[in-house]
Amino acid sequence: MKIGEKDENLTTKDIARMAGVSQPTVSRVLNDSPNVKPGTKKKVMDIINKLGYTPNQLARSMVLGKTFNIGLVLADITNPFYSELAKSVIDRAKQSRYNVLLCNTDNNEDTMEMYLNYLMQKRVDGIIFASVSTKSIRVQHLVESQFPCILCNRRLESEKENFIVSENTKGAYIAVKHLINLGHKEIAYISGSSDFSTAVERREGYCKALEEAGYAIDRSLVLQGRFKEENAYTAAKQLIALKKRPSAIFCSNDLMALAAINAIFDSGLKVPDDIAIVGYDDINVASYRTVNLTTVAQRKEEMGIKAVDHLLSIIEKGQPTIPIQEYLEPKLIIRKTCGFYLKR
Structure with a gap:
């Protein structure tokens, strides 16, 4: 196969052969590992881009043990604050090749319960709660179970949850x-x-x-x-x-x-x-x-970006010893x- 031609059945093994590197090296490049020399990374990425290669998400999930999906729970998508916050979350997650499953609760606890069941069925790797009542028992249970999640904009009456909110x-x-x-x-x-x-x-x-x-x-x-x-x-x-x-x-x-x-x-x-x-x-x-x-x-854009960064860190490294609790200065x-x- 020649560079410039697109093959729907292209694999990382084919990419490795064309680049003159090992298959694990190609996988490290695709996962943005720091353990790849810049020159090698550029060579592999040039071939990937020219061939229009897209990794098989299912295979990637099986290898790494993650779905690369995260949930985003909002209160009211018709409120521009939430739609603007959602955009910053989605854009940031996309940079790390994560998909965002958007859930709009309309500030209703029953709807929140339904969406949490849905997100668990989808086996999301973590959840960002942009809306939660202070006494939400279900979210409190998630926090106590050490499931990867972070609250932004609103928080619980708890000292254990991870959050990033305005002062x-x-x-x-x-x-x-x-x-x-x-x-x-x-x-x-x-x-x-x-x-x-x-x-x-x-x-x-x-x-x-x-x-x-x-x-x-x-x-x-x-x-x-x-x-x-x-x-x-x-x-x-x-x-x-x-x-x-x-x-x-x-x-x-x-x-x-x-x-x-x-x-x-x-x-x-x-x-x-x-x-x-x-x-x-x-x-x-x-x-x-x-x-x-x-x-x-x-500072909703910063709030969304930091929420994603903190959540992905928890997914990769586990829960921090001290909860992430960050207050953003209002203006x-x-x-x-x-x-x-x-x-x-």
């Missing part, structure tokens, strides 16, 4: 502190469900900022949005209808912030002139000129919805 309390604190510095005193909060660490921690940051400024926590200004657009829209309408409506609203994610903006506009009011808005996540649409949402960025992104530029 949510700090992120909410700097958001509300910014509103206070702009002169706002009646600051409302549209929260996510208290079943999730993100909602609990962001509420803590909201309360901390108000208490430090000497403001009492007005429970009538704290409403449940459940991280959903429709709930946040209803909550914003309720806040607008108050006899003494708030001058600013902090929302526990950007999706709810966008819904609150719609509610304000639909009520004949303006953002930020009548009510300022701050969100959390910094989804891509937040930077659009027609939106210009002030928000807290939680306040000041745009137009908070009213900052009205003060200039």
Whole structure:
């Protein structure tokens, strides 16, 4: 067979013969082993690329004892935060020749249970949980069983799990502190469900900022949005209808912030002139000129990349002696919805 011709039945033995190396050397090149000289690796890869060779995944799995599949469990794929996070996970996994099985739970524990059974049946090598309730018994059991998994974005009430999350309390604190510095005193909060660490921690940051400024926590200004657009829209309408409506609203994610903006506009009011808005996540649409949402960025791309890197390390080397527990520094992104530029 000549180089340049494609043969669907091509094997690593054929590649080895053409490159003048051993078959194990070809396998090491395909698995990106560091124990191959750069010149040899280039020679083998040049032949592979010219012939369009694709390794047999089943054979590779049988030899290495892995399926090269990992699970990614999300809360709500319609929320841009999760779709953007998923892209970073998939892109990073692809670099290591892993496939990602995407599961959308819609924040439902029964759906989570169904997908976990599915992932186990597929014999995934590990799972990234981008959404988990703080008291999820099934995920807690996985952690205790030492199955390769890592939590990102949300975490359990446990000291044993591997996770990489935003410093949510700090992120909410700097958001509300910014509103206070702009002169706002009646600051409302549209929260996510208290079943999730993100909602609990962001509420803590909201309360901390108000208490430090000497403001009492007005429970009538704290409403449940459940991280959903429709709930946040209803909550914003309720806040607008108050006899003494708030001058600013902090929302526990950007999706709810966008819904609150719609509610304000639909009520004949303006953002930020009548009510300022701050969100959390910094989804891509937040930077659009027609939106210009002030928000807290939680570095979702870095979160996704690190989640994959940590998980693959666990798959290859086993569980670390000390759990991986990493907090990413949040950053306040000041745009137009908070009213900052009205003060200039």
